[in-house]
Amino acid sequence: MCVVNLGVNTITIIAAATKKCLDKPSYKFILGLTISDLLIGAFFPVHMIFKTFYEEHAKDTYSIYFFHCFLPIFPVLVSCAASNLFQMIIAFDRCMSVMKPVLHRNFLTKRLAKITICAVFAFSILMCSMPMYWNNYPNERFNACVLLTLTLSYYSYIIVPVFVVILCCLFFIYFQVYRVVTTNLRDNARTLKMVAVILTSHAVCWFPHMVCTYVLLNDALPKKNQNSVYHNLELYTLYHWLLLLALSSSFLNALLYSWRMPDFRKAIDEIIYRKKPPVFTTSSVPIDGSIRNMWSLSNYCLFAASILLCVVNLGVNTITVIAAATKKCLDKPSYKFILGLASSDLLVGIFLPVQMILKTFYEEDSAKDTYSKYFFHCFLPTFPILVSCATSNLLQMVIAFDRCMSVMKPVLHRNFLTNRLAYITICVVFAFSIFMCSMPLYWNNFPNKRLEACILLTLTMSYFSYLLVPAFAVNVFFMVFIYFQVYKVATAKLSDNTKTMKMVAVILTSHAVCWSPHLVSTYVLINDALPKKNQSAVYHNMELYTLYHWLLLLALSSSFLNALLYSWRMPDFRKAINEIIYLQKPEEVLYFVTERDFSSKPCSPCLNHP
Numbered sequence: 349m350c351v352v353n354l355g356v357n358t359i360t361i362i363a364a365a366t367k368k369c370l371d372k373p374s375y376k377f378i379l380g381l382t383i384s385d386l387l388i389g390a391f392f393p394v395h396m397i398f399k400t401f402y403e404e405h406a407k408d409t410y411s412i413y414f415f416h417c418f419l420p421i422f423p424v425l426v427s428c429a430a431s432n433l434f435q436m437i438i439a440f441d442r443c444m445s446v447m448k449p450v451l452h453r454n455f456l457t458k459r460l461a462k463i464t465i466c467a468v469f470a471f472s473i474l475m476c477s478m479p480m481y482w483n484n485y486p487n488e489r490f491n492a493c494v495l496l497t498l499t500l501s502y503y504s505y506i507i508v509p510v511f512v513v514i515l516c517c518l519f520f521i522y523f524q525v526y527r528v529v530t531t532n533l534r535d536n537a538r539t540l541k542m543v544a545v546i547l548t549s550h551a552v553c554w555f556p557h558m559v560c561t562y563v564l565l566n567d568a569l570p571k572k573n574q575n576s577v578y579h580n581l582e583l584y585t586l587y588h589w590l591l592l593l594a595l596s597s598s599f600l601n602a603l604l605y606s607w608r609m610p611d612f613r614k615a616i617d618e619i620i621y622r623k624k625p626p627v628f629t630t631s632s633v634p635i636d637g638s639i640r641n642m643w644s645l646s647n648y649c650l651f652a653a654s655i656l657l658c659v660v661n662l663g664v665n666t667i668t669v670i671a672a673a674t675k676k677c678l679d680k681p682s683y684k685f686i687l688g689l690a691s692s693d694l695l696v697g698i699f700l701p702v703q704m705i706l707k708t709f710y711e712e713d714s715a716k717d718t719y720s721k722y723f724f725h726c727f728l729p730t731f732p733i734l735v736s737c738a739t740s741n742l743l744q745m746v747i748a749f750d751r752c753m754s755v756m757k758p759v760l761h762r763n764f765l766t767n768r769l770a771y772i773t774i775c776v777v778f779a780f781s782i783f784m785c786s787m788p789l790y791w792n793n794f795p796n797k798r799l800e801a802c803i804l805l806t807l808t809m810s811y812f813s814y815l816l817v818p819a820f821a822v823n824v825f826f827m828v829f830i831y832f833q834v835y836k837v838a839t840a841k842l843s844d845n846t847k848t849m850k851m852v853a854v855i856l857t858s859h860a861v862c863w864s865p866h867l868v869s870t871y872v873l874i875n876d877a878l879p880k881k882n883q884s885a886v887y888h889n890m891e892l893y894t895l896y897h898w899l900l901l902l903a904l905s906s907s908f909l910n911a912l913l914y915s916w917r918m919p920d921f922r923k924a925i926n927e928i929i930y931l932q933k934p935e936e937v938l939y940f941v942t943e944r945d946f947s948s949k950p951c952s953p954c955l956n957h958p
Contacts, residue, residue: 349596353389356599357382360606362706363615365724370615374441376461378606380468381434385598387427390698392595395420397670399493399588407496408676411767413485415673417493422476428594429472429510431601435550436514437464438605439521446528458720475510478502489570489578494587500565511558518547542608549600557594560587646894647708653901654704657908661697664908665690667928668915675924682750684770686915688777689743693907695736700904703729707802707897716805722794726802731785737903738781740910741823744859746773747914748830755837784819787811798887803870803896804877812874820867828856851917858909866903869896 364370364379398420407413444452479497490496498507522543529539564587568578606612672678672687706729716722753761788806799805807816831852838848873896877887915921 349592349599350389350393353385353599356602356607357386357389358702358705359616359619360602360612361386363612363619364606366706366721367615367618369611371458371718371720373456373458373461374445375611376458376465377434377438377441378612380465381431381438381605382602384427384430384434384469384472385601387423388431388595388598391420391423391427394666395424397666407485407491409679410485411679412674412676413483413496414480417485417497418479418483419673421493421497422479424595425476426469426472427598429476430468431598432511432514432554433468433472434465435546435601435605436517436521437468439518439525443521443525446525475506478506490568491577491579492584494561495565495568495578498561498565500569503562503565508558508562511554515551515554518550522547546604549597549604552593553597553600554594557587557590560590650894650897650901651704651708653898654700657901657905658697658700661693661700661904661908664911664916665694665697667925668911668921669694671921671924671928672915675927677920678924679767681765681767681770682747682754683920684767684774685743685747685750686921688774689740689747689914690911692736692739692743692778693910695732696740696904696907699729699732699736703733716794716800716802719794722792722805723789726794726806727788727792730802730806731788733904734785734788735778735781736907738785738819739778740907741820741863742777742781743774744855744910744914745823745826745830746777748827748834752830752834755834784815787815798879799877800886800888801893804874804887807870807874809874809878812870817867817871820863824860827859831856855913858906858913862903862906862909866896866899869899 360382361379364375364382398416407416441452441456444456479499479502482499482502484490484496484499487496526539526543560583564580564583567580567583607616668690669687672683672690706725716725750761750765753765788808788811791808791811793799793805793808796805835848835852869892873889873892876889876892916925
């Protein structure tokens with residue numbers, strides 16, 4: 349289901365964001381609906397991994413409940429709520445376009461559509477964040493995450509009324525649309541079919557799931573003289589199958605609301621059945637066939653290499669995040685920084701494919717003649733990667749400082765650093781990275797007819813020279829200085845300091861080797877693209893641009909190397925990761941029996957706690 353979801357919705361988003369014929373206010377709501385549905389395909393596998401392999405783990409602390417139950421389901425709840433609200437808004441938009449066409453055309457603008465989309469997502473996040481405090485935790489009777497997360501009062505007073513209001517509004521609005529259309533058109537069979545299919549699919553997908561969820565929550569209420577752990581395998585299995593039925597609407601929406609429309613069909617056909625080879629140049633200088641083919645081959649090789657990097661990244665960092673978030677032996681303040689580092693690196697694996705798809709297949713064809721196209725085609729795909737890279741580099745400096753303090757001032761470090769302080773530090777790092785990387789929203793080279801590459805439109809020489817380069821230089825300087833202090837203290841206390849020297853050398857070398865060539869090539873590319881005297885032709889330098897992207901992949905390869913260097917080397921993490929990979933249940937006590945001694949001894953405590 350997630351594969352179909354990602355395929356259908358990704359194509360729809362690319363069409364809505366890049367095709368000029370779809371740059372209309374009404375189509376922005378369909379774009380918002382598709383984005384919310386795409387989030388289901390992106391985050392539902394994470395929820396299913398936790399549900400399948402780690403549902404039985406004990407939730408004895410709020411942090412374990414938060415990371416194990418609430419956090420995996422929260423994006424799915426938000427996307428479902430936003431998707432349903434967008435369907436109601438699209439219905440109202442269509443009703444206004446039929447009943448009051450002049451008012452609709454004059455009143456609805458792109459700005460109003462974007463404000464409405466942001467308001468829908470903000471309301472969905474507010475409504476779905478309530479289980480952070482309105483939940484059943486702690487409750488020893490419940491092991492299932494859905495029972496700990498959803499209370500019957502929250503479900504009955506918030507979720508059900510919202511669903512009923514949306515369903516009633518859909519029926520009422522589409523009835524008004526049908527009534528107006530039947531008075532204006534003789535042949536109304538098509539309109540009737542459209543209204544019937546939309547309402548039937550919405551009711552069939554969501555109504556059984558809503559009823560089953562209510563029955564499950566009601567059945568889980570404590571009865572008289574009943575203190576045992578609640579389990580109803582048949583009802584719980586039925587709930588999950590009906591949840592899949594409800595979430596199947598995430599790709600049906602794209603088919604019903606966009607792929608049926610002629611403008612969308614035409615744009616999607618251009619994307620799927622494109623015959624023109626991707627070429628990055630709009631220069632007036634002609635390019636012969638051999639250079640054109642070499643450029644196309646280079647693009648496809650880059651795309652294949654980036655997909656391979658993303659697969660490795662997602663595998664390594666997902667395991668690291670699950671281990672750090674669910675294992676009790678890793679519930680230490682210092683390990684929270686490693687959890688933040690793995691989370692930031694995981695964003696690279698999630699968002700890099702989107703950037704590479706746009707770069708490989710649509711860099712040439714989509715003209716950036718409006719700010720909205722620049723925003724959706726250039727800034728928005730690059731922004732999450734910039735944020736994750738900045739956060740990753742800052743958290744590496746934080747981890748270095750944390751290790752330095754644990755070696756030089758162990759008592760102060762143990763007393764001062766708490767889980768709460770660690771979480772606050774991670775949030776501050778993410779907030780600072782978002783602030784720093786959002787500057788290309790206004791500090792950019794748009795509009796510029798000489799520059800067609802997104803990287804050249806997004807990064808100005810001043811922004812790169814005065815902000816990114818100094819930040820990287822300060823980061824490297826502090827890491828070298830801090831790890832030198834760690835090495836100096838370790839050599840004074842340990843007779844054999846080979847391991848410490850090896851650790852310091854590997855971390856600093858990998859950081860410098862991954863990032864220094866990329867920064868140098870970026871500076872050279874931006875400097876080479878600066879306008880020269882009497883030069884007004886469109887800039888293109890295929891060799892330098894290709895080198896930049898290969899060195900970018902080298903820099904982003906640090907996103908999975910960080911997990912190997914900072915977590916997988918540590919004994920606690922190694923034990924927890926082995927437990928995850930080999931699916932060892934935490935409640936099982938493992939025994940090792942030798943041939944000499946038939947007495948049994950339990951393994952490390954790290955294996956016996958979630």
